[in-house]
Amino acid sequence: MLKTTDVTGGYGSVQILNGVSLAVERGKIVALLGGNGTGKSTMLKALSGLIKPWSGEILFDGERIDGMRPDLIVRRGLVQVTQGKEAYPGMTVEENLLLGAHIRTGRAVRARALERSYAYFPILKERRKQLTGTLSGGQLQMLCVARGLMSEPKMMLLDEPSAALAPQVVLDIFRAVARICRDGMTLLLVEQNVRMALLLADYGYVIKDGVIHLEGPAETLISDEAVRLSYLGGTVADRDRKLSM
Amino acid sequence: MSYFIDLVIVGLSLGMVYGLVAIGISLIYSGLDVVHFAHGEIYMLGAFIGLWVFNTFGLPFPLVLLASMIITGLIGVVIERVFYRPILKSGGGYTVAGMAMVICGFGMAFVLQNIAFLIWGPRSLPFPVTFGMPIEIGNLTLPSSYVWIVAAALVLMSALHLFLKKTRLGLAVRAVAGNKDIAYLMGINVPLTISVTFGVACALGAAAGVLVGPINYVHVLMGLGILIKAFAAAVIGGFGSLPGAVLGGLLVGVVESLGAGYLSGNYKDIYAFILLIVVLMIRPAGLFGILAKVKA
Known part of the structure; x- marks a missing residue:
């Protein structure tokens, strides 16, 4: 469904991506793993169109989308779920959700999308008239996942859903995400939290210095201690240690 | 006491006009990240276009207002697309491009003034609308032109409020004002939305110009x-x-x-x-x- 070949890119004259090739099959959950400053956020921006790749190719559903304007990529069914902190704080929960359905017109279609999102995250329905700025971190992340669903995409890119959240909350969110994927969503999960991500994913890529260093089925990667130690840096290891306590 | 009330009423109606222009400046600031220094000239242009519509077609005042808003709004969109967008491509606010945009705004103000000067000349022109008899409430006599200003401005502000709160496009305008990258990720056509924001802001400025026309003269x-x-x-x-x-x-x-x-x-x-x-x-x-x- 999504396939990238030798994607390079960066900001200004600073090159971050040194040729990233990865593939996500329809209906699968694929994790893109890496610590801070490894290029995973830049890769995400290239996929969603916020930056133009310098070279290489991004194919989505058989169509080249590299360098395409972000809103047109959304219209093709590839949606990036932002981190929780990137919900609009001054809008109500429902307004944020409806924003996600921007490309869908028609009252009935939008109402149906809203119900679908509320079905995955009932807490959001309770809070729908509340200002988004008053939500907790976990609820914000749920809101962003729900907002991503609103345009009824074919595939979602999930940007670090575990960032700055308590492990219990992360588990709740991952359970909901797993449910969404069982209902037929394809997912690229971009994560620092290796252990959590590999619990959910079918396949994993480890990115470092802007290239894919290692890839494999999740079961293989999870048992591979080398992954954590050599590629994912101290901070992740620390957090995992805390998790196991 | 009635002198005081008279002054307050005059002040409120003038204030509504300032408010309409200020809303436009604020809208542009939140959407484009720049202060638009040619907005006073948009207001002037709106007044002249209103006067032109009024004299040429003899439409009733509400339609004159609407026509001027639409025409000026479209002129605003053209100005934004042709002159401001290329500058803003590289950023707004306190960046170098933001400064260039401020200067471009001042330049635009002079250009619009001189265009108006060439078309309509240097004289103050009357806007001879008759609003009918003053309205009397108790022992208070309100000149109906002021009532018109307040009523029309309130209608326009409510319409803007409903547009921003209740419509899909209005929500997009607010999203773009909040954060352009996130707005893009929502599937919003950000450049188009910025044009809409600019057009609406210019239309409101034009409305203010048309409303002031009848109580003041229209001048370059x-x-x-x-x-x-x-x-x-x-x-x-x-x-x-x-x-x-x-x-x-x-x-x-x-x-x-x-x-x-x-x-x-x-x-x-x-x-x-x-x-x-x-x-x-x-x-x-x-x-x-x-x-x-x-x-x-």
């Missing part, structure tokens, strides 16, 4: 004063806040009118700025400027 240089007043109104209300812009406009209008009535009409233009200084001393972010957003 009428945009100079209003820009500074509306700017003061926007800052007093909290820059970027739309309710703040309206409140700021009303405050400026009333203070100016009371000052002119009780102190001296010669210093009419100073009172707005005294108010501005006082408000900024007490609340540096303006009255509604709680979420002061740093633009960069």
Whole structure:
């Protein structure tokens, strides 16, 4: 469904991506793993169109989308779920959700999308008239996942859903995400939290210095201690240690 | 007492006009991250276009207002697309491109003034609309032109409020004002939405010009004063806040009118700025400027 070949890119004259090739099959959950400053956020921006790749190719559903304007990529069914902190704080929960359905017109279609999102995250329905700025971190992340669903995409890119959240909350969110994927969503999960991500994913890529260093089925990667130690840096290891306590 | 009430009413109706222009400045600031210094000329252009529609087609005043808003709004979209967008491509706010945009705005103001001068000449032109008899409420007599201004401005502000709160496009305008990258990820066509924002802001400026036309004359240089007043109104209300812009406009209008009535009409233009200084001393972010957003 999504396939990238030798994607390079960066900001200004600073090159971050040194040729990233990865593939996500329809209906699968694929994790893109890496610590801070490894290029995973830049890769995400290239996929969603916020930056133009310098070279290489991004194919989505058989169509080249590299360098395409972000809103047109959304219209093709590839949606990036932002981190929780990137919900609009001054809008109500429902307004944020409806924003996600921007490309869908028609009252009935939008109402149906809203119900679908509320079905995955009932807490959001309770809070729908509340200002988004008053939500907790976990609820914000749920809101962003729900907002991503609103345009009824074919595939979602999930940007670090575990960032700055308590492990219990992360588990709740991952359970909901797993449910969404069982209902037929394809997912690229971009994560620092290796252990959590590999619990959910079918396949994993480890990115470092802007290239894919290692890839494999999740079961293989999870048992591979080398992954954590050599590629994912101290901070992740620390957090995992805390998790196991 | 009735003198006081008269002054307040005059101030409120003038304030509504300042408010409409200030809303436009605030909308553009939140959407494009720049202060639009040619907005006074948009107001002037709106008044002239309204006058032209009125004299050529003899339409009733509400239609004149609407026609001028649409035409000026479209002119605004063209100005934004052709002149401002290439500059803003590389950023707004406090960047070099932001500075270039401020200067481009000043330049645009002179260009529009001179275009109006070439078309309509240097004379003050009357806008001979008749609003009918003054309206009497109790022992109070209200000139109907002022009632018209307040009513029309209230209708336009409510319409804007509904547009921003209830419609899909309005939500997109707010999203783009909040964060352009996130707006893109929602599937919003950001450049188009910015054009819409600019067009709406210009239409509101034009409405203010058409509303003032009948109580003042229409003149090529009428945009100079209003820009500074509306700017003061926007800052007093909290820059970027739309309710703040309206409140700021009303405050400026009333203070100016009371000052002119009780102190001296010669210093009419100073009172707005005294108010501005006082408000900024007490609340540096303006009255509604709680979420002061740093633009960069």
